[in-house]
Amino acid sequence: MAFKLNIQCGPCGYEDITKNAKKWCTNCEEGFCGECEKSHKSMKVSRGHKMISVDDYRQIEDITVNMNCEIHSKKLDLYCKKHDIAICVVCVPSAHKTCSSSDIISIDEASKNAKQSTALSDLEGTISKTLDDVKYCTIDRETALKNVDKEEKRIRKKIADTRLSLTKYLDELERKLLLDLKSKHENCKLTYIKHLDQMKEIEKKLENMREQTFKMKRFASDLQVFLGTRQLNKTLNEEIGSLKADIKDHKNNRIQVEIHDVLGSLMKEVKQFGEIKVFETKAGVMFKDAKIDQAQIQIQGSKQHVGKVNLQMKQKFDINESEAPISAGIILSNETVIIADYFGSGKLAQYKNKGKHVRDFRVTDKPYDLAAVDTNRFAVTYPGACYLEIRNTNNDSDYMKICCSMNSLGVSYQDQKLYLVVYHTSIEVMDLNGQKLKTIVTDISPGVFNITTTRDRIYYTDFNNDTVHCCSMTGQNIWVFENKSISAPKSISVDNNQNVFVVGHNSNNLLLIQNDGKDSKVLLTDRDGIDKPRAVYYNKEKKIVCLGYKAGIIAIYQVE
Known part of the structure; x- marks a missing residue:
């Protein structure tokens, strides 16, 4: 049990005399020694004050009851029966001047027999x-x-x-x-x-x-x-x-x-053994008929509002020989970082924790975009070639080439399928063997370069029109986000609640868009050091963001 200090006598303390109190006045809210207690009782103004022992006061010491008016900082010594509220003398002419004299009574009269009141009984019943x-x-x-x-x-x-x-x-x-x-x-x-x-x-x-x-x-x-x-x-x-x-x-x-x-x-x-589905059902327990006054109990859904999301910097590290912001960067579940440096060195590189360089993958063209396939594999696109690759982080020579359309830019992986942005043409879907399954969106804007997906949605950015798009897997528009807070949106990623991370290349910021496309929050700006970002990736398992911070620098953030 924590040691509690002795309660000092208030009047003695006023005289710079240190003396332990024996009684506590609930009206004056201070302690009294034996002599001061007698003096307190002898005065007419304080003769009727309630005095309790210090031990009894200890029982209510941690209970906070405001005895003063929150507006005027005066003592609450009156009670308005009409408005059912405790007031001070200043409240009467300012807010209760229309109340009759019979409505305004003293707080002492109103609080008589409060322990036996129905209000206290109802409160106890509601709490129980x-x-x-x-x-x-x-x-x-x-x-x-x-x-x-x-x-x-x-x-x-x-x-x-x-x-x-x-x-x-x-x-x-x-x-x-x-x-x-x-x-x-x-x-x-x-x-x-x-x-x-x-x-x-x-x-x-x-x-x-x-x-x-x-x-x-x-x-x-x-x-x-x-x-x-x-x-x-x-x-x-x-x-x-x-x-x-x-x-x-x-x-x-x-x-x-x-x-x-x-x-x-x-x-x-057969691309998967089965599918795990989660069905939401109403909980079996409901609140009973408790009357809760001035309080609400709200059950939050799984969708987190973007206003509650914050980033905590974990680390930053340099990219070898990179002289421009990287075009793509992903962080796998084992916290391996893969970067594609299309606009700079043209390298496809692998880094470990704290920025340790592991390898530069051998490539025959400049890599543009990346998508995580599993713990060790990722997809990489080469706009200047008619193929993409599935690479392995454990073995540079273990990779598979997949034929695709020329000018295939952004790539996303979902449910054993690859989703590709073909410049100024469409979004194509193919399996991991390169078989084209369907075309979802046709005649897309020339400003569409980057894409991400969930099980039932496709998201892409329009660099030229400063918009972020969300559509169904059949290409039906769900929402379009357009706001002055972002200019020239590039890379895009989505979290577990379908909130969307997107970087603004010209606005020099990182934005999080609400899953319904109606709200947003600027997470980072050029005041945080961001300069012309092109790449962002959110790892759903680790809840971390990999950001192409500026030319030659990667930043890793924990999402809170």
Whole structure:
């Protein structure tokens, strides 16, 4: 328990005498020693004051009750029954001059038997009921927390069971197919073996005939050779005829396999094992009929207002050989930073914590924009080429080229798909194998360079028209943001609440736009040192912002 200082006697203290108080006057709000208490009671003006022990005062010491008028700083010594409010003498002519004399009574008269009043009883009842409701809500939230853990385990088990069932089913299909292969293979072999046996038997007969011809030529008489030649020739013709008939019936068998169409297209068509969905349902606990005066209980939704968002600088570091603001920069979940320096050195580089340079990736063209694919992989565009790449931060030589349209600028990754801004043409969607899936927006402005996406929305900036756009996945406009606070918007990123980070290249600032496009907040300006920014990226897992701060400098901020 914290040690509390002794309460000093007020009148003695006025005389510069230090003396502990024994009683406390609730009217004067100061302590009195034994002698001063007697003097206090002896005076007519303070004879009726309420005196309590210091120990009793300790019980209410931390309870703050304002005894003075908030407007005039005078003592609250009157009460207006008409307005149900405590007032001071100055309040009467200024705000209660129309109130009758019967409405204005002394505060002492109004506070008589306050401990037995219905107002106090109602307050206690309201507090008790509200406390019960809060406890019910706490229990409900604890139950919901346990249930969501159970659901997570159940879903994990379902995924594992589905994977096991699929494996067993594929194993059984494989077993049947291999048995069929074995049977057909054996039949083909038996046919060929039968043919080989026939050929060997004929070969044996022909060898025998050749041997007879040789012996007959050496040792037999002319008559025997004459007759034997005709007999062997007849036999040979019969064998040749039989051989021709057999060879005519010979056929070559080739074994091939045709994988079922569904299995063959499984890896192409099925891009994810499943989808985790969160369904919002109304909480089971409601507040009961508690009358709460001068108070509101508001349950906040998941969408955070931009006015509450602030940035805390974590670090800044230099970019090697960069003489212009980078065109793109992303920070992965392992806090690896990747930068594309299209307007400067033309490098694609990797940095670790505190700005440690890891590598410059080997590139054949100047990289423009970046999109994180997973923990170790990212997509990078090259406007001057007809391809983009999926690179790996762990291995410079591990990358995949994907054919795309010339002048492909901004790129975003969402749900196994790449979204590309094709200059002055459209926004194209393709899978990670480079297959074009659809075109969402056509005839976009020449000022559209950068893009970002969520599961159900597309966001892009129009550099020329100073606007930020939000549309659906089918290209339907949801909102357009246009404000004097931002000029020449470039890179764009979105947080977990679909609030939008965007940098203004000419306005030298970082802006956060509300998810409905109606409100915004300037987070950083040129007073913070920003100069001609082109790149911003928000990591949703770490809740950190990677900003192309100025030429040759990257800044990392924690979002609070």
